[in-house]
Amino acid sequence: MEFIRKWVQALFFLITNGYWSFPVSRGIYQGPLKVICSPGLNCYSCPAATSYCPLGALQQLMGGIRLALENGQFYVGFYVIGAMGILGSFVGRMICGWACPFGLFQELLHKIPSPKFGIWRPLRFIKYAMLLFMVVLLPLFAVDAFGFGQTWFCKYICPAGTLEAGLPMIILQPGLRASLGLLFLNKLVILVFFIGWAVLASRPFCRTACPLGAFYALFSKIKLVKLRLDTDRCTNCEACHDVCPMGVHFNESPEDMECISCLACTKACNFNAISLEIGGVPLAGQAPYKPPNVQLE
Amino acid sequence: MKKNKNTRKVTIRKAPFIAIFIFFVLGAVGISLGEPSRVLEQATQICLSCIGIG
Ligand code: SF4
Ligand code: SF4
Numbered sequence: 001m002e003f004i005r006k007w008v009q010a011l012f013f014l015i016t017n018g019y020w021s022f023p024v025s026r027g028i029y030q031g032p033l034k035v036i037c038s039p040g041l042n043c044y045s046c047p048a049a050t051s052y053c054p055l056g057a058l059q060q061l062m063g064g065i066r067l068a069l070e071n072g073q074f075y076v077g078f079y080v081i082g083a084m085g086i087l088g089s090f091v092g093r094m095i096c097g098w099a100c101p102f103g104l105f106q107e108l109l110h111k112i113p114s115p116k117f118g119i120w121r122p123l124r125f126i127k128y129a130m131l132l133f134m135v136v137l138l139p140l141f142a143v144d145a146f147g148f149g150q151t152w153f154c155k156y157i158c159p160a161g162t163l164e165a166g167l168p169m170i171i172l173q174p175g176l177r178a179s180l181g182l183l184f185l186n187k188l189v190i191l192v193f194f195i196g197w198a199v200l201a202s203r204p205f206c207r208t209a210c211p212l213g214a215f216y217a218l219f220s221k222i223k224l225v226k227l228r229l230d231t232d233r234c235t236n237c238e239a240c241h242d243v244c245p246m247g248v249h250f251n252e253s254p255e256d257m258e259c260i261s262c263l264a265c266t267k268a269c270n271f272n273a274i275s276l277e278i279g280g281v282p283l284a285g286q287a288p289y290k291p292p293n294v295q296l297e
Numbered sequence: 298m299k300k301n302k303n304t305r306k307v308t309i310r311k312a313p314f315i316a317i318f319i320f321f322v323l324g325a326v327g328i329s330l331g332e333p334s335r336v337l338e339q340a341t342q343i344c345l346s347c348i349g350i351g
Pocket of ligand 1: 040041095096097100101102103104205206207210211212213214
């Protein structure tokens with residue numbers, strides 16, 4: 001399953017970044033596909049990006065809401081929130097596990113040999129504050145003299161934007177280099193920080209700072225496709241704890257908001273207590289009991 | 298009669314379908330208001346702040 005997941009991640013990376021003529025055009029893709037929502041965090045100023053980033057689009061709409069309303073245009077984010085909500089209602093954070101390029105990037109970094117550490121669980125709440133303040137409230141209410149809000153998360157935090165758009169664009173368009181300053185330095189430091197942390201700990205950005213992951217996490221209880229725990233079969237052996245890249249203790253919290261449905265725990269469970277369901281219906285009939293791999297001396 | 302322990306009652310969860318419907322309607326309202334053209338306009342321009350310049 002892990003093999004299939006890696007291929008799906010690679011496929012989504014290629015689909016959402018399918019504009020490969022950027023080294024010639026030296027600009028970003030400007031075609032009609034950009035009206036489609038990227039499921040994962042994928043900066044739309046990335047030269048290869050073929051879809052829009054829901055977080056970027058939402059902040060832009062929030063920031064420009066006053067001007068739009070003054071002009072009689074009701075651009076209040078319904079289209080973007082609708083797209084994000086449909087994705088969230090179907091699969092929730094399964095997108096993080098299967099379709100986000102920045103999630104894949106962190107997973108690859110984590111394969112670099114080094115001492116590995118956990119992440120203090122309360123840090124997960126930071127991402128909900130990011131979603132509320134940096135993506136919605138600040139762009140909406142911290143406006144300039146002309147009534148424009150800024151894209152706070154993109155501008156000051158997003159390491160995916162620095163990696164996928166900032167660095168490639170200053171290589172492709174040397175003219176931009178003259179404008180680099182403290183703002184870019186701040187974003188570069190954040191990117192380097194998360195790269196280093198991702199080597200040492202599993203998916204630190206997803207677990208502590210990503211507003212998109214936070215949004216999808218809100219659907220953990222109601223999403224259509226989710227994992228379920230068979231409490232009759234679960235022996236609380238805690239094998240699922242060790243393999244989880246998100247620090248979830250599945251047997252204690254089967255609807256955990258951190259779960260990215262990577263399915264690692266389904267494989268680790270020797271008692272087949274964890275299975276996938278769609279809308280309450282088990283995906284494939286419950287597998288028979290698998291005896292633990294015990295070796296006798 | 299002995300009940301087969303492996304036979305489980307399947308209950309269809311309604312919540313995901315309600316959520317999908319609500320967000321679908323929300324998206325459709327956004328489309329009817331012309332929001333996709335605004336999103337497209339934004340997404341096809343280089344966002345300087347996204348790349349740490351603007
Ligand atoms: S939490 Fe954010 S960065 Fe991580 S996989 Fe999900 S959308 Fe991508
Ligand atoms: S609980 Fe299981 S499916 Fe969810 S993230 Fe952890 S290992 Fe993956």
